[in-house]
Amino acid sequence: xxxxxxxxxxxxAHPNAMFTVRLDDARLVNxxxxxxxxxxxxxxxxxxxxxxxxxRFDRSRGRIVSRTAASxxxxxxxxxxxx
Numbered sequence: 001x002x003x004x005x006x007x008x009x010x011x012x013a014h015p016n017a018m019f020t021v022r023l024d025d026a027r028l029v030n031x032x033x034x035x036x037x038x039x040x041x042x043x044x045x046x047x048x049x050x051x052x053x054x055x056r057f058d059r060s061r062g063r064i065v066s067r068t069a070a071s072x073x074x075x076x077x078x079x080x081x082x083x
Contacts, residue, residue, distance in 0.1 A: 003054060005051040005052060005065055006025075006052050007023070007024050007050075007051055008022055008023040008029065008049070008050055008051075008052050009021065009022050009047065010044055010045070010046050010050060011028070011046065012046065013046055017032055018030060018032050019031050019032070019033075021052055021064070027059075027060075028060075029060055029062045030061050030062070031050075031052050031062040031064050032062075032063055033063070033064050034064060034065050037064065037065075037067070042067060044067045048067055048068065049067075050066065050067050051066040051068075052064055052065070053065050
């Protein structure tokens, strides 16, 4: 059974659309962008809150499935969901 996505904050941006995300339970996860985010050119920044689907085989890897803009950003762009 699939585990629901977990909320986290991007702490580092790496090359090739890879990110280090700190989850709410203080775990660090290496995450990549979902395919739909890549095609729509959605680029999360350090400090953004994101939803991460964890791999069922390796809990230290995940996929960013949605992005919520940081609190200081434009309020009109507060929620960007990609499924």
